[in-house]
Amino acid sequence: MSNKLIGNAIIGQSGGPSSVINSSIYGAIKTALEAEEITRVYGAANGIIGVLNDQLYDLNLEDSNELELLKYTPASALGSCRHKLPDFNDDDTEYKRILEVFKKYNIRYFFYNGGNDSMDTCNKISKYCIKSGYECRIIGIPKTIDNDLFGTDHCPGFASAAKYIATSIAEISLDTRVYDYGNISIVEIMGRNAGWLAASAALSNLNGVGVDLIYLPEVPFDLDKFVDDVNDIYEAKGKVVVAVSEGIKDIDGKYISEYASKNKEKDKFGHMQMGGLAQYLANVVKARTGAKIRGIELSLLQRCAAHLASRTDYEEAFIAGKAAVINAIDGKSDVMISFKCARGSKVSDYKCEIELLPLDKVANFEKKVPLDWINNEGNNVTKEFIDYVLPLIQGETELPKVNGLPRFAKLKKYIVR
């Protein structure tokens, strides 16, 4: 049987964006445009929603210079979605529609770029195509700042967020040290169930003063111990910088952020008073210690700050996208691109290779920070974590600037009619 399959390709993105997710689709788009087996390269508008709605962009019509800028452009350039497909044994309506659109455009290659939920989508479509006897090579391209995808050493997007978090906390730490009085800063970091990003705050200490305490979702959060930890350092050093994952939970598994949003009263306009986790914890510590304290939420900045992307990260993201197309052309399908990495005693010993993992092995499993990479006190990470993450944040972005400001890609996004 010949491996050669001629047809068109769809590339889609789903889930939360990252600083380098577009570098992955650039790797896929560029490789697909150059491949003789692939005639037209379509982008799905807002992921699988775009397929369901027959909203595809003709990427063959884009300017190649703008496409190249995708390498440095944050956020999902093709648009994203959070759409969960049902089990097709329960309800195959959407699957029939997807297959209808695939057939309409002779789609023989489908590349889906996203995290856990996206790999679930990718896996289900792959299985449905197999079941239906429709030949389409389907490969998942991993992406998530949360770094919680199973089976891969790490995920594109994580390292740039980690670099941003470490750099920002190193800067914040210097800022908080300028006055002669004590103060405490609590920095809230993304990561709903896995603490990879909050753990990366530890990198802020490598070249100077950074974070003092780190709290991850992997360890049950004890509010009293937290206040004691913070207060101990406050009394010893006067200045404290704390990193907390938004996903920290108490011993009963309840998110601490739920306490932060509870017991809210409406103001005189009828508006709810809100505050995030960082501010909530700041209020708790302030009430118990009286210290000057500030809650800082890194918010969207940590996942879109392409100006501080890791070059290693966006190069690997590009390679992941490229590898998806090359492997599909080579006959592979029903897999996710993953990374197998080797590390040595020096950061430069780091090596990263592509592996293919069956989609049903990665979908819906969450990878957490290993407990033996967290210290006994549950308030910091060990050297093993640093050794793991440090190679990933190496290298600076080559993001082009115009007038001192980033020049991000502007796609024309011609809808296929």
Added chain:
Amino acid sequence: MSNKLIGNAIIGQSGGPSSVINSSIYGAIKTALEAEEITRVYGAANGIIGVLNDQLYDLNLEDSNELELLKYTPASALGSCRHKLPDFNDDDTEYKRILEVFKKYNIRYFFYNGGNDSMDTCNKISKYCIKSGYECRIIGIPKTIDNDLFGTDHCPGFASAAKYIATSIAEISLDTRVYDYGNISIVEIMGRNAGWLAASAALSNLNGVGVDLIYLPEVPFDLDKFVDDVNDIYEAKGKVVVAVSEGIKDIDGKYISEYASKNKEKDKFGHMQMGGLAQYLANVVKARTGAKIRGIELSLLQRCAAHLASRTDYEEAFIAGKAAVINAIDGKSDVMISFKCARGSKVSDYKCEIELLPLDKVANFEKKVPLDWINNEGNNVTKEFIDYVLPLIQGETELPKVNGLPRFAKLKKYIVR
């Protein structure tokens, strides 16, 4: 009379830090260390507090490579303070102490690096030395991200914060556009009484999609009109990005942030529920429009993000510090270094020259955004503002990195005994 004055120098920093404030003191320290008229160069620990407490660092003992890193290091490396000297006609206790310390160390040069309040301190000490017949050349080196110092075209520190704000909002704007549903982001920006920083959000539109609406303290804030403005864009475009200055006030001059912190109820632990201005406005808009909305506070990040400093800014900061020492050696005193700038039709036409302004002309006056640089609707800025700020944010930092992370200056800070 010969201008030549031999003695020692004190350099101090006060007020809120910035990304480039240390570039100014590096300019002053380097020039002072090289000057034959200046024997020892002392750093005041935490500004004038360090003088009052006889806590001086011997900067002659610092490693020159570490000193050079000050150019790229955020936050006040010598420590800062917020200490207001009384009128010496009412109470000269602290002035006598300052003079005592000046005499103890034969201080003949005093350089003070800060904003409005710091120039007030600098002016008062200068006038007291004149009154006391103690020869000491005293020069203020401007610094404030708020850009509200009177008499100078702009202040070192402002442009780097502006560049950070514009870049971050361009990135946030892309991030908010990835989903197929509408959403609104409200970004809170520093600037208590002058809107220069919030106005700089306008730069985010220069290379693509950025901010839609900007609210400054210079224009009375009308909550109903604000909600209408936001809702109009939300209904037309689906996505809205808003920049608000933390200093916006209602028609009665009351800070809107005061409403945000009012009517607070304590939760079951007895902790106050808090939320910033951005979150307050987000709640107001959400209650009235039902839109998905997010409040983002740039917080300390905007004033300490040296990784995104403007090269123009830190070079000018350096020149300001250097000019202070050169002019003092040349016999000048009782003045602040200021910038006189010329702009042309091209960004590269920009020229910046040093001027000396009498300290009593700059102390305690606040420079606000001219009303004719704000649009008639009071919700954006005009091209005049862009033309003003654009030359200031040009050029990228050369901040050295180690292991992919900033390598900031580490001073030994030997206390003089």
